[in-house]
Amino acid sequence: MIHPTTHDVSTIHELGAPMRSERSGPLTDVRIIDLTQYLAGPFATMMLADMGADVIKVEPPGGEMLRAGGPFTPGDTDREFGGNFATSNRNKRSVELDLKDEDDVATFLRLVATADVVVENFRAGVMENLGLPYERLREVNPSLVYSAVRGFGDPRTGEGPYTPWPAFDVVAQAMGGVISQTGTREGEHVLCGPNIGDVYPATVAASGILAALHHARTTGQGQFVDVAMFDSLIAMSEQMSWQYAYKGEIKPPAGDQHATICPFELYECSDGQVAIAAPDARQWKELCAILDRPDMVDDEDYLSPRRRMKNRAAVNAVILAFTRPRTRAEVVSILGGRVPCGPVNDAADLVVDEHVRAREMFVAVDHPGAERPVLVPNTPIRFTETPTGVYQRAPRVGEHTDEVLAELEALEARTGEEPP
Numbered sequence: 359m360i361h362p363t364t365h366d367v368s369t370i371h372e373l374g375a376p377m378r379s380e381r382s383g384p385l386t387d388v389r390i391i392d393l394t395q396y397l398a399g400p401f402a403t404m405m406l407a408d409m410g411a412d413v414i415k416v417e418p419p420g421g422e423m424l425r426a427g428g429p430f431t432p433g434d435t436d437r438e439f440g441g442n443f444a445t446s447n448r449n450k451r452s453v454e455l456d457l458k459d460e461d462d463v464a465t466f467l468r469l470v471a472t473a474d475v476v477v478e479n480f481r482a483g484v485m486e487n488l489g490l491p492y493e494r495l496r497e498v499n500p501s502l503v504y505s506a507v508r509g510f511g512d513p514r515t516g517e518g519p520y521t522p523w524p525a526f527d528v529v530a531q532a533m534g535g536v537i538s539q540t541g542t543r544e545g546e547h548v549l550c551g552p553n554i555g556d557v558y559p560a561t562v563a564a565s566g567i568l569a570a571l572h573h574a575r576t577t578g579q580g581q582f583v584d585v586a587m588f589d590s591l592i593a594m595s596e597q598m599s600w601q602y603a604y605k606g607e608i609k610p611p612a613g614d615q616h617a618t619i620c621p622f623e624l625y626e627c628s629d630g631q632v633a634i635a636a637p638d639a640r641q642w643k644e645l646c647a648i649l650d651r652p653d654m655v656d657d658e659d660y661l662s663p664r665r666r667m668k669n670r671a672a673v674n675a676v677i678l679a680f681t682r683p684r685t686r687a688e689v690v691s692i693l694g695g696r697v698p699c700g701p702v703n704d705a706a707d708l709v710v711d712e713h714v715r716a717r718e719m720f721v722a723v724d725h726p727g728a729e730r731p732v733l734v735p736n737t738p739i740r741f742t743e744t745p746t747g748v749y750q751r752a753p754r755v756g757e758h759t760d761e762v763l764a765e766l767e768a769l770e771a772r773t774g775e776e777p778p
Contacts, residue, residue, distance in 0.1 A: 368432075371731040373709050374722035378749040381449070383410025384741060388571065390414065390475040391466075392450060395422045397527070397553055398507045398587060399479030400446040401560035406475075406567065407449035408737035409746050414473075414762055415450045416466065418457070421755035436727025438754045445734045447752035448723060453763075454756030457488050466490070468766055471498050474574070475567055479507040482521050492582050502580040503570040507563045511586035525587055530555030534591020535598050541611030548611075559590035620667040621645070621674070624702060625681045625689075631702040632681060632689050637663050645697045649680050709733065721748040 388411040392403040407413040415422075421439075428440035439447070453469075455462040470476060476495060478485060485491050492504045492514075506512050509525025528549055531537050536554065541547040563585040570583045592599075601607045614631075616622035622635045636645045646654045654660045654676070659669045666673050681689050686701040693699040701707065708714050719738070722731040737746050 368730060370709050371722040371733055373715065374720040374731070374733045375715075375718035375736065377721055377723060377751075378745070378747045381410055381412070381749055382744065383408070383746040384744040386410040386412075386744075388412065388475065389473045390477060391416060391469055391473045393476065393478035393480070394507070395479065396424055397442075397446060397556040398560050398563075399477060400424075401557055402505070402507060402563040402567070403450070403477050404446045404448065405561065405564040405737070405739075408748065409739065409741075410744065411475075413450040414469065414758070415447065415452045415753065416455050416457075416469070417452055417755055419454060421452075421454070425755070431725065431728045431730065431732060433729035434725065434727045438726050439752055441732065444723070444725065444732065444752045448734060448748050449750050450753060451758035451762060452753035452756055453759045457490065463488075463490070465763070465766075467495075467498050468770070469762075470495050470502065472766065472769055473499065473502065474571060475503045475505065477505045477507070477563070477567070481524055482506075482508055482510075482512055496580060500580060501574045501578050503567055503574055503583060504580065505563055505567050505570070505583035505585065507559055507585045507587070509587050511589060512582070512584040514582055515584040520588065525555075527553040527555035527587075530559070530587035530591050533588055535595040536591055539595065539598055539609050539611060541613070543611070543613035543615065545611055554594070555587055555591060558594050559585055559587040562590045562593075615670070616667075618667060619663045620670045621677055622663075623674075625674070625677055627681050627684055627686045627689055629685045632686050633698075633700050633702065634677060634681075634693065635698040641697055642666075645677075645693075648692060648696065649676055651676055718747075723748060723751045725751060726754060 385406060388406070390403055390406055390411050390413045392400070392413050392415045394400045394403055394415075403411075403413050403415075422443070424443050425439040426437075427442045429442070430437055430440045455466055457463055457466060495502055495504060509530065510518065510520040510523055513521055525533075531540075531550060531554065534555070536550060537547050540550055563583070566583045566585055570581050574580050598609050601609050614624035619635075619637045622637060624631045624633055634645070636642045642660070643655050646652055654673075658665070660666050660673065684692075690699055690701055703711070709720055714720065719736050720733045721736045723734050725732050734748060736748060739746060
């Protein structure tokens with residue numbers, strides 16, 4: 359259930375940090391041609407753009423379909439794009455090209471010749487059908503790093519029966535084993551709230567692209583970087599794998615409880631829930647002192663996480679007697695810094711959190727056609743010498759076509775190279 363926010367949404371941008379004034383970061387000398395759409399691919403290139411890369415988003419005529427997906431702010435008369443598109447496409451420039459048109463293909467190949475990286479997340483075979491496979495682009499630019507983020511991978515690194523299948527977040531979560539572990543204590547499976555079936559493969563892809571880019575700049579040799587959503591979710595589900603491999607156990611949904619550690623779960627407060635974890639002896643001793651139960655420290659029933667797990671009901675009864683009469687803020691004020699703990703936050707909680715604001719984890723970004731700026735999450739990767747962050751809103755369709763083509767012509771004129 360979504361509860362009414364305690365803040366006026368029309369003014370929450372005032373709580374955000376300002377955008378940076380210009381593109382900056384450790385990747386300012388990197389150029390990326392971005393053919394991606396929806397979330398997995400755009401999130402990967404967004405991460406690289408946040409770190410300073412010049413990301414040129416090549417969109418089909420009319421723009422990427424996700425632009426129309428909303429949600430839109432009240433008063434947005436232009437509706438160029440909604441919130442779903444805005445976050446994962448900030449810090450990018452948009453060029454509108456039809457890759458089925460001969461002249462536009464020629465322009466695309468000229469861009470590829472100047473690029474370090476090309477990223478796409480079509481189904482296997484789409485670029486081949488367009489006559490633009492990795493092998494053709496490699497002829498234009500031998501040092502090119504080409505990355506594909508697909509549901510089930512690319513035939514170049516291992517072809518299986520699912521290779522041509524399409525996939526979205528829910529499919530990756532289901533097939534990769536995530537949903538089998540996620541759900542209620544009664545065993546009902548649920549989808550994870552965040553789109554981890556997209557976002558985690560995107561993070562893996564960004565890491566792989568940077569590794570391949572390092573190799574290319576060291577050797578002059580480009581390569582194909584293949585990341586499958588299915589593979590990534592299997593790799594992420596590490597606990598599921600080792601429990602089965604070592605013990606032959608299938609990990610069932612456990613609700614908010616940990617499979618082998620107690621206390622390590624959520625506890626009710628008068629206004630919500632808090633997470634409390636005390637897995638080691640020092641933390642358990644500190645928690646017992648706070649709970650005014652020093653007798654539990656040396657009691658045989660509670661000497662180890664596993665013994666506490668066997669007596670979980672007794673442990674939780676003591677903790678709940680402490681948390682239930684108190685608010686989340688009261689519990690955290692007592693435990694914070696002494697025992698690992700934290701409130702279960704929603705978006706309304708996060709935008710006013712003092713630590714979140716100090717870390718500038720939300721940025722106020724302009725939105726075309728809207729009456730006010732909007733908040734987007736900032737990059738979580740920080741550098742001391744090459745600052746990163748959001749410096750530019752998501753682009754309108756083809757907003758930078760003329761600008762990018764003018765730069766391309768100037769670059770070709772300087773190098774004296776003929777277009778490929």
